[in-house]
Amino acid sequence: MASVRPLQQLLIEPVATLIEELSRLPGIGPKTASRLTFHLLRSSETQSQALAQAIINVKDQVTWCTRCFNIAMSDLCPICADSTRDQSRIVVVEEPLDVLAVERTEVYRGLYHVLHGHIAPLEGIYREHLRIAELLQRLQTEPVEEVILATNPNTEGEATAYLLLKDLAPWGIRVTRLARGLPTGGDLEWADAETLGSALQGRREIA
Ligand SMILES: [Zn+2]
Structure with missing residues (x-):
């Protein structure tokens, strides 16, 4: 045949x-x-x-911002370069598109840190593949008071948030997670601005 x-x-x-x-x-x-x-x-x-x-x-x-790893056209992205932003808060997200999703809510004026992925051992993605060390480095040099874990509300996102929580615990800073209410299993980038905005405002302390 x-x-x-x-x-x-x-x-x-x-x-x-x-x-x-x-x-x-x-x-x-x-x-x-x-x-x-x-x-x-x-x-x-x-x-x-x-x-x-x-x-x-x-x-x-286009390159990655050397501070938060968002997209940038020079060393720093426009958010990091804006000194009027609240320097004491960092929202941690998985992807640069999630930065845009949070920006669209217009309820947040702090900084970001883009991990470039999530923990997924089955796909061979471990902590060393994410920008976690760079986040911890920032805590040493920046006046950070709160880290808001805004990884996706799905299994990988929760696992990543849990891992970060353990990393951040010794730093004695406030660690918060987005309030429930976002569609479970979904990606942040697809959440509507209003839902994401209230999840951000209703964030709860987890450390
Ligand atoms: Zn940046």
Whole structure:
């Protein structure tokens, strides 16, 4: 019985390569990657150039803030560079998008720390893969009075918050967690601003 040839082998090389590259992106399977590729093939030269250039620009111009690891265009992100922000509070989040989610609530004027992930031993993600050491380093040099653990309200987020709580305990600072009420199992970035805002305001002390 003849085996079915994979789709990639039937396509001309540049098309197959673009499909392959797009399917590496999170949330994009081979089907969506093919659809996007053929959309780009039909779209104007200008539109495709603009997309390619935008990808090159984020890699060239965007970096991580050296203090909080949020996205930045220079050493410090705009939040860290703003001296009018409350320097005594740090909201700890998993991803840079979570910073935007909290900013959107307009109830918080402190600083952030982006971990760049969560603890997931089954996926081989341990504490050393997260920016935890850098957070503890900040406690030595910054006038921090409260750390607000705003990791996602799901299993990995809770596990990460628990680990951080143990790390922060010896520092004798106030450690709080977002109030319950956020959709369980969800990501912070998808919570609506009002719900997240009240979870932030109703945060409870856990240390
Ligand atoms: Zn920053």
